[in-house]
Every structure is written in structure tokens, then in C-alpha cells.
Amino acid sequence: MTKKEQQKEKGDKEKKPVTTVDDLYRHSTQYRLWSFTENQLKERRTKVNVQGKRRALKKLKVFCERDDNDHKFETSRDLLQLVSEDEELLEVNYYVDVLQKLSSQVLKLPSQVRATAVAFLKRFYLVHSVMEHHPKKVLATCLFLAAKSENCFMAPKTLAEYLGSKTTPESILELEFTLVQALSFTMLCHHPYRALHGFLFDFQGILIHRHPNGVVVTRKDESTGEKKKLRIKINKDRIMKGYVAAREWADVSLKGDTAFLFTPPQIALACFLKVDEEMTVAYLTYKFVKDQHKDRQEEGGKEEEEEEEEEDSDDEDNPETKFDNDEEKDENKTEEEKQKAKEVEKEKELEKELEKEQHIQFYKKMIKTLRSCIRTMDSVRGPTLDEAKTIDKKVHYCINPDKLLKRKRQEGADGGQHDAKKIKLEG
Amino acid sequence: MSDIAANYTKEKKVGEGTYAVVYLGKQVKTKKLIAVKEIKTGMFKDGLDMSAIREVKYLLELRHENIISLLDVYSSENGNLNLVLEFLPCDLEVLIKDKNIVFQQADVKSWMLMILRGVHHCHRNYILHRDLKPNNLLISPTGEIKIADFGLARSLGSPGENLTANVVTIWYRAPELLFGSRHYTSSVDVWSVGIIFAELMLRTPYLPGTSDAEQLEVTFRALGTPTEKNWPNVSKLPWYNSLKIYPPPTRNELKNRFIAASGSALDLMISLTQLDPAKRCSCEEALQTVYFTEFPRPTKPKDLPKKSS
Numbered sequence: 001m002t003k004k005e006q007q008k009e010k011g012d013k014e015k016k017p018v019t020t021v022d023d024l025y026r027h028s029t030q031y032r033l034w035s036f037t038e039n040q041l042k043e044r045r046t047k048v049n050v051q052g053k054r055r056a057l058k059k060l061k062v063f064c065e066r067d068d069n070d071h072k073f074e075t076s077r078d079l080l081q082l083v084s085e086d087e088e089l090l091e092v093n094y095y096v097d098v099l100q101k102l103s104s105q106v107l108k109l110p111s112q113v114r115a116t117a118v119a120f121l122k123r124f125y126l127v128h129s130v131m132e133h134h135p136k137k138v139l140a141t142c143l144f145l146a147a148k149s150e151n152c153f154m155a156p157k158t159l160a161e162y163l164g165s166k167t168t169p170e171s172i173l174e175l176e177f178t179l180v181q182a183l184s185f186t187m188l189c190h191h192p193y194r195a196l197h198g199f200l201f202d203f204q205g206i207l208i209h210r211h212p213n214g215v216v217v218t219r220k221d222e223s224t225g226e227k228k229k230l231r232i233k234i235n236k237d238r239i240m241k242g243y244v245a246a247r248e249w250a251d252v253s254l255k256g257d258t259a260f261l262f263t264p265p266q267i268a269l270a271c272f273l274k275v276d277e278e279m280t281v282a283y284l285t286y287k288f289v290k291d292q293h294k295d296r297q298e299e300g301g302k303e304e305e306e307e308e309e310e311e312d313s314d315d316e317d318n319p320e321t322k323f324d325n326d327e328e329k330d331e332n333k334t335e336e337e338k339q340k341a342k343e344v345e346k347e348k349e350l351e352k353e354l355e356k357e358q359h360i361q362f363y364k365k366m367i368k369t370l371r372s373c374i375r376t377m378d379s380v381r382g383p384t385l386d387e388a389k390t391i392d393k394k395v396h397y398c399i400n401p402d403k404l405l406k407r408k409r410q411e412g413a414d415g416g417q418h419d420a421k422k423i424k425l426e427g
Numbered sequence: 428m429s430d431i432a433a434n435y436t437k438e439k440k441v442g443e444g445t446y447a448v449v450y451l452g453k454q455v456k457t458k459k460l461i462a463v464k465e466i467k468t469g470m471f472k473d474g475l476d477m478s479a480i481r482e483v484k485y486l487l488e489l490r491h492e493n494i495i496s497l498l499d500v501y502s503s504e505n506g507n508l509n510l511v512l513e514f515l516p517c518d519l520e521v522l523i524k525d526k527n528i529v530f531q532q533a534d535v536k537s538w539m540l541m542i543l544r545g546v547h548h549c550h551r552n553y554i555l556h557r558d559l560k561p562n563n564l565l566i567s568p569t570g571e572i573k574i575a576d577f578g579l580a581r582s583l584g585s586p587g588e589n590l591t592a593n594v595v596t597i598w599y600r601a602p603e604l605l606f607g608s609r610h611y612t613s614s615v616d617v618w619s620v621g622i623i624f625a626e627l628m629l630r631t632p633y634l635p636g637t638s639d640a641e642q643l644e645v646t647f648r649a650l651g652t653p654t655e656k657n658w659p660n661v662s663k664l665p666w667y668n669s670l671k672i673y674p675p676p677t678r679n680e681l682k683n684r685f686i687a688a689s690g691s692a693l694d695l696m697i698s699l700t701q702l703d704p705a706k707r708c709s710c711e712e713a714l715q716t717v718y719f720t721e722f723p724r725p726t727k728p729k730d731l732p733k734k735s736s
Contacts, residue, residue, distance in 0.1 A: 024552055029487050112585060148473075149480055151581055151590075155473060169472075176474045177506065185500045187484040188582070197586065 025263060029186035034123055036260050044126045049085040052129020056082060056398035063401045079404055081394045083131055090383040091391045092125045095135035096255050097382055103143060104251075107162055110152060111251070115191040117146035118254045120183060127182040131398040133175065140167050141175040149187045191259075192250040195268035200243045203272075203283050207234045210291065215282045234279055242279055246271035249377070256380030262373045269366075270373035284366065289359045431501035435511055437463050446476040451514065454498075460514035461498065465507050478578030479508060485554055485577040486510075493545030495565060495575040515565035515573055517734050519623075523561055523630055527735040532687060534732060535627045536718065537725035538564075539695075541572035542620055547710035549574070550613040553583040557594040559619035561626060570728035583612065592665075595619060597642045598632050602653060603704050605643050607665035614704040617713070621699025628685050628692075643670065650700060651675025658703035691718040 025031055036044070060080050064073040083091065096118055103114040120142040121135070140163050147154045156169035180187075207215055214233040221228055249271035253259065258267055273280040383391060397404040437450035441462070450463045466479040486497035499511035519538065522528060542564060549556055558579040565573045584590045589609040595601070601618035603611050625633035634649055636642030647653070652672045653661045661667055676684070681693055688696070695718045698708040708716075719725070 019551075027488075027490060028552075110585075110588070144474070145480075148475075148477060149484060153473075153477070173474045177468060177502065177508075180475065180508075181502065185483050186487055187480065188488050194585065 025190070028190065029184075029188060030190050031263075033184055033186055034119075034260065035263075038257075038261065041126075041257060041260055045085055045089065048126060048129045049083070049088050052088070052131035052398070053082045055129070056080065056131040056401070059398075060401035060404070063405060076401075076405060076408065079408060080397060080401065083129070083391060083394050083398060087391045087394070088125070088130050090381070090387060091130045091135060091395060092122065093255060093380065093382045094388045094391075095139055096121060098136075099139045099142065100251070100254065102139075102163070107143070107154075107159075109143075109147065110150070111193055112191065113146050113150045113152045114251075115193070115254055116150055116187075116189045117142045119189045119191075119259060120146055120179065120187075122259070124179060124182045128178075130395050133178070134395060134399055137167075137171060138175060138179065140172050141179050144172050145176060145179055145187070190264045192253060192264045192267040192271065193247070195265040196243065196246055196250055196271065199265075199268055199272060199283075200239065202287070203239045203242075203279070204236060206283055206286050206291070207239065207279070208236065211286065215286060217278050217282050219278070234282065238276070238279060242272055242276040245275035249274055252380075253377050255382070256376065258373060258376045258380075261376055262369070266369055266373055267377075270370045270377065273370050274374050274377075281367075284363060288363045288366065289356075292355075292359050431499055432503055432509070434499070435461060435463060437465075446479060454511075462512045462514050464510040464512060465503065466510065468507050475508070479510075481580050482577045483508075483510060485549075485580045488552060489548060489554065491545055491548040493541045493572050493574060494548060495573040512575075513567070513573070515567055515575070517566040518562055519564040519566065519572070519627075520561035521734055522566070522732060523626060525735055526630075528732040530627065530630070530732065531723075531726065532689070532692070533723040533726045535624075536692075536723070537728065537731055538572055538627060539620075539624055540714070540719055540725050541728070542574070542623065543710050543714050545572065545574040546616050546620060547714060549580075550616070550710055554580055555583060555613055556580050556616050556619075558596060559616055559623065560596050560599045561623055564623070567728075570731040570733070572728075584610065597639060598622065598635050600642065601704065602643075602646060602702050603664065605639070605646065606661070606667045609665075611704065613709070614707045617699055617707050617710060618704075620710070620713075621696055621707075624696050624699060625685070628688055647671070647673050649676070650702060653702040658706075661703070689718070689721070691716060691721055694718070 057077065057080070060076060061073045064076050099118055099121055100114060103109045103117060109117075117139070121139055124133075124138055124142065125135070140159065144154065144156060144159055147159075156172045160167045160169050160172060214231045216229055216231050218227050218229055220226070246268070250268065253267050253271065262270070269280065269284075272283075382388075434455055435452050436455060437452045439451040440448060441451050442449040446467055448465045448467070450465065452461050452463050453459065454461050464482075466476060468475055483497070483500060486495070487500075490496065495515065496513045497510060498513060499509075501509050501511070503509050542559075546556065546559065556574065556577065556579070558576060559574070563574065563576040565575045567573055579594050581590070590611060592604045592607045592609060592611075595604060595615060599619040599622050601611070601615040604615055622633050634642070634645045636645040647670065651657075651674055652670050654672070655662055657675070678693070681697070682688070685693060685696070695713060695716050698716070699713060701707040
């Protein structure tokens with residue numbers, strides 16, 4: 001190969017950067033269509049709620065016009081209690097909960113299927129309002145489609161038998177196409193489970209195999225409240241225990257907006273951080289800061305494990321590792337050469353400092369993201385049972401205005417004794 | 428939704444299967460030729476067909492020059508699901524069978540490069556195709572290979588998850604599948620690519636078994652019977668029993684079988700068709716072999732042989 005060709009090849013390589021896993025995720029439909037900022041989510045929900053209210057009113061109007069008992073729309077519309085944006089979200093959260101309990105406790109489905117069904121349900125209600133399609137009905141179709149799409153097929157008849165009462169094979173299938181359309185035909189969902197499993201191995205790789213002598217962590221003294229650095233050994237049991245607990249949090253993360261706002265690896269790490277902060281911080285600092293320098297030192301044939309002990313920084317967000325490079329002293333070199341070597345050394349040093357700074361900035365940013373992810377996970381609010389019943393009743397009448405009219409008629413006839421026709425909440 | 432339907436025309440029915448009808452049509456705005464796969468819905472007791480779901484699911488995630496593009500999805504007035512795909516007039520099987528065409532080594536290399544790039548893209552997205560064969564490798568008017576038919580595709584299994592072994596057309600089915608393995612990986616696709624490579628050189632199917640049982644026989648007669656020695660734990664697979672033991676072929680035998688193959692072409696084929704899936708190379712490794720960098724350079728897609736007619 002000529003020099004020119006070599007240069008050309010180098011040039012080509014520079015033009016085509018390596019595709020990272022992150023790049024691939026950015027091409028996924030989950031990222032392109034179903035990831036949002038908080039504001040975008042809010043906007044969508046407002047839009048869906050407005051659309052739902054409009055359709056509920058229209059439906060009532062149509063029924064009034066058709067009704068022989070001559071209900072005036074103008075008088076009936078006051079009876080119709082529309083669902084607010086907040087209530088709508090509470091209702092969805094409530095049924096996410098129902099769906100999760102049903103799929104894990106009753107149907108005993110694999111976590112992948114459960115998570116996908118939940119994702120479908122939540123995505124559906126960013127397109128349709130609960131006032132258009134009752135979540136109780138939609139969740140059955142979500143379960144059916146998720147199972148089918150995740151290679152875990154369940155016949156509509158079987159599923160209907162499990163779900164009982166009003167669910168029939170027909171009612172499940174009836175909404176399938178509506179659901180697929182609401183999803184814009186995207187069905188591949190990425191969940192935190194695979195990422196969690198990957199981190200389980202990487203935690204072991206970094207915290208045990210790479211640092212057999214233990215890792216340095218910052219611990220707060222219970223009595224004095226003082227932060228202290230110490231070297232500890234993290235064993236396999238501790239990692240495994242963290243993994244099991246983190247997996248439970250991954251189930252929790254399916255509720256609420258976490259999956260709309262964060263990527264699966266972010267959620268997985270946030271779960272680990274939540275259940276074992278010390279271990280996770282150690283992993284992250286070694287993986288993204290300390291080991292980055294260690295690699296360099298090893299390249300130069302030096303490894304200074306002990307140095308870590310001398311660290312004076314005690315801020316977990318600032319995991320600086322001090323390390324110095326012995327200046328090369330060579331008596332045989334001329335002053336000029338020495339000067340030059342010194343300059344080169346200085347430049348290298350500066351570059352290293354810069355790189356280190358970048359690693360630290362990256363780490364800080366990541367910790368910030370993970371903390372915000374934990375806050376999102378913690379902030380999920382489901383309705384109380386009373387709230388749920390109230391909202392569910394509203395939803396029921398928005399979808400079935402004929403029943404509202406019927407009730408009105410009955411109330412008129414026998415003074416509202418049948419008012420308490422309960423809507424059963426299953427689950 | 429039906430606004431989208433107005434963007435496309437369906438002009439000619441070109442095929443009909445159990446779950447879909449394929450039409451040739453045009454994108455109204457650009458006059459570009461397209462294919463519309465109309466998936467019958469509502470007539471099945473289990474709802475949308477599983478193959479249709481897989482096809483849409485995976486094609487929406489994959490965008491690559493060597494994978495067929497799904498341009499649009501819409502529902503037609505009768506409630507059917509319509510997939511608008513790029514129009515691809517030819518496939519690799521047609522070319523292999525067309526005895527008027529001569530394949531140069533550079534042509535074979537070009538096809539292999541495109542196939543491996545496409546399959547690699549699936550694999551790095553954790554998607555297994557599970558039905559690679561010349562018939563599913565479509566060819567664009569400009570000569571590019573486009574992997575199609577994701578009706579059997581699935582995501583890489585989770586640890587402990589059972590997968591079905593009943594995938595891939597038997598001639599291209601990896602030995603672990605022939606043995607009924609329930610835990611397999613992207614290496615099943617790599618095997619298929621290896622067998623397609625052989626077929627491109629031989630111009631005839633490499634391992635044409637007529638039944639599942641005979642496929643084992645044909646495969647091992649050509650490549651040797653796997654044993655505990657060259658494939659640890661193989662005897663624990665469900666359908667591994669009372670096999671006739673064939674010795675693995677020597678390099679010389681392989682050389683005679685593929686007369687035109689260069690040393691590095693043979694090396695690549697051997698890596699792609701390792702019996703033990705753990706020893707089989709990945710697409711990435713295959714793409715980095717000398718075969719693709721040594722002379723001759725792969726033919727440019729537009730200069731590749733085309734269907735004679």
C-alpha cells in the first residue's frame with residue numbers, strides 16, 4: 001500500500017465514525033416515536049384530553065338526538081362529567097397497576113411480555129383518551145398483542161377466560177387493529193431488564209475481577225457525620241443481591257413516565273443506584289473515571305493502585321484520582337533534547353488533564369441523569385381506590401352516554417334510588 | 428389513516444399467499460415503483476397474523492442499504508393492513524439458477540459483502556432473521572442486495588428463554604437447529620450465509636436435504652459429524668442420536684469441492700460453517716477477514732450480473 005493510499009484510508013476512517021450502541025438506540029422506534037421531554041409529554045396529554053372531551057360530548061349529542069325519550073342535549077350535557085387531564089393520567093396509572101398485577105400474579109407472564117403490554121397501554125393513551133376507549137378493555141388487547149409480539153402467544157379465548165366477566169375473544173380482537181394503529185405499528189420495546197443483566201456482569205467484571213484488592217468508596221461516619229474514604233471489597237453476593245432488588249425496581253419503573261423520559265440502560269443504572277448507592281457509585285467512578293486513567297497508566301507500564309488511598313476529595317461527584325508520572329530522567333540527553341522532551345511531556349500531561357476533566361464531567365452528568373430518573377420513578381402517583389372509582393364512573397358514562405341517559409330517566413322515575421349502580425373495578 | 432393510501436396505487440397483483448396479497452404499484456407523487464403487501468385481517472380467529480406482526484415490527488426498526496425498506500404502513504378501507512415496500516424486481520435465487528450468467532469471483536465477493544453487512548445490521552440490533560436463503564435476498568435495479576421477508580424474525584432470546592428450533596428453510600438450517608436446540612443465537616443466520624456462499628460458488632444448492640432426517644445426513648456427509656470432541660455438549664441436544672459418523676473434510680477436499688475459491692475465500696467459508704455455533708464467526712468477524720480486502724475488489728453493485736431476458 002502506498003503512502004497516499006494509507007492516507008486515503010485513514011481519511012476514510014475519520015469520515016466514518018464507529019456506530020455505537022447509542023447510535024443504534026437513537027434509530028429505534030422507541031427513541032424516535034416514544035421518547036419525550038416532560039413538556040412534550042404534557043402537550044400530548046393535553047391534546048388527547050381535549051380530543052377525548054370533544055368526542056365524549058359528541059357521542060352524547062348523537063345519543064340525545066336519537067333518543068326517543070326526548071332528552072335535550074343542552075340539559076343532558078350538564079350531567080356528563082368529563083374526565084380532566086389529571087384524572088386521565090391517574091386512570092391510566094391505575095390500570096397499568098391492574099395490568100401488572102394481572103400479568104404477573106394471574107397469568108404469570110415473562111417480564112418481557114408484561115413490560116411490553118404496559119408500554120403498549122401507556123403509548124395507547126398518548127394517542128387516545130380514556131374517554132374514547134375504556135382502559136379495562138384496552139388492557140386486554142395490550143396483553144394479547146404483547147404476548148403475540150413477544151413470541152408468547154395466548155389464544156384470545158384462553159386470555160378471555162383468565163380475564164373473566166366482560167372480556168370475550170371478540171372484545172379482545174375488536175381493538176387489536178385500533179391498538180396497532182395507535183402504536184403507529186411500532187411494536188419493538190426496549191426494557192431495562194436486558195440492560196440490568198448486562199450491568200450484573202459488568203459490575204462483577206469491574207468491581208471484582210478488575211480490582212481484586214477492592215475498591216475505594218466514600219462512607220459517612222454514622223456518629224460524626226464525617227465523610228471518610230476507605231477501601232472495601234465488594235463480593236458477588238452483594239452484586240447479586242443488588243441485581244435482584246434492582247429488578248424489582250425495574251418493574252416499578254414501568255409505571256409512570258420513566259420509560260418515556262429515560263433510556264433502558266439509564267433506568268437500569270438508576271435502579272442499581274437506588275438499591276445500593278455505594279456499590280453503584282463505585283462501579284460508575286471506576287468504569288468511567290478511574291479506570292480510564294488506569295488504562296493509560298498501564299499502557300505506560302505503570303500501575304499505581306495504592307495511589308487511590310491518598311485521594312483527598314471526598315465528594316462522590318468528584319472522583320478524582322491523583323496520579324503522577326515520574327519524569328523521565330535521562331542523563332545522556334542534551335539540554336535541548338531534554339527541553340523538548342519536557343515540552344512534549346507537558347503537552348501530554350495537559351491532554352491527559354483535559355481528558356480526565358471530560359471523564360469527570362461525563363460522570364457528573366450521568367449521576368445527575370440517574371438521580372433525575374430516580375425522582376421520576378418515585379413520583380408516580382396512582383389514585384386512591386375512591387378516586388379510582390370516581391374517575392372510572394366518569395369514564396364509563398363518557399363512553400356510554402346511553403347509560404347516563406338511562407340513569408337520568410330512572411332517577412326521574414323513582415327519585416334516584418338506583419343511583420348507586422356500582423361499576424365494579426376488577427383487579 | 429386512509430390519506431396515506433391515496434399516495435400509492437396498486438396496479439398489478441403479483442402474488443398471493445395465505446396471509447397476504449402482493450401488488451405492484453406506484454408512489455403517486457414520484458412515480459416510483461413500489462410493492463404493496465396487503466395483509467388480510469379480521470378473517471383469522473387469532474387476529475393479526477404473526478408473520479405480519481413480525482415483518483412490520485422488525486422492518487420498522489431496521490434501516491439499512493442492504494435491508495428492504497418499509498416505506499409506509501396504512502390500513503385500507505376494508506380494514507386490511509398494507510405494507511408499502513420498495514420495489515425489488517429480482518432475487519439471488521433467480522440469478523443463481525440463470526445458467527446464461529457467469530459469476531466472477533469479484534461478483535460473489537460483492538454479494539457476500541452486501542449480505543453480511545445487512546445481516547450484521549440485524550444482529551447488532553439484536554434481531555435474528557431466521558430465514559436467510561437466496562430467495563429472500565432481493566436485488567434492487569441498481570444491483571444492491573436487500574434482505575427481505577422478516578416473517579420469521581425475532582429478537583435475540585433472553586437468558587433462559589426457549590426458542591423454537593423449527594425455523595429456517597432446511598437446506599440453510601444450522602446443525603444446532605437440526606438437533607433441536609432451544610437456545611441459539613445469531614450464529615444460526617451466519618450458518619445460512621455460509622451455505623449461501625457455497626451455493627454462489629457451486630451454482631447449485633450445497634446441502635439439499637429432502638427431509639429433516641436426511642438434512643442431518645447431507646450436512647454431516649459434507650462437513651463431518653459433530654462429536655463431543657469438536658463440539659462440547661453436542662450429544663446433550665434433544666435430537667442428537669445414533670448418527671453415522673463422517674470425518675470432517677480435509678482442506679484439500681474442500682479445495683476440490685470449491686475449485687475457484689481462493690485460500691481466503693475458503694477460510695471464510697470454513698469459519699461461517701463451523702458446526703459448533705460457539706466456534707462459528709460473527710458477521711463482524713467475517714466482514715473483517717482478508718477475503719474482503721484482498722484482490723479482486725468486489726464488483727460495484729451496478730456492474731453485477733443481471734437477470735438475462
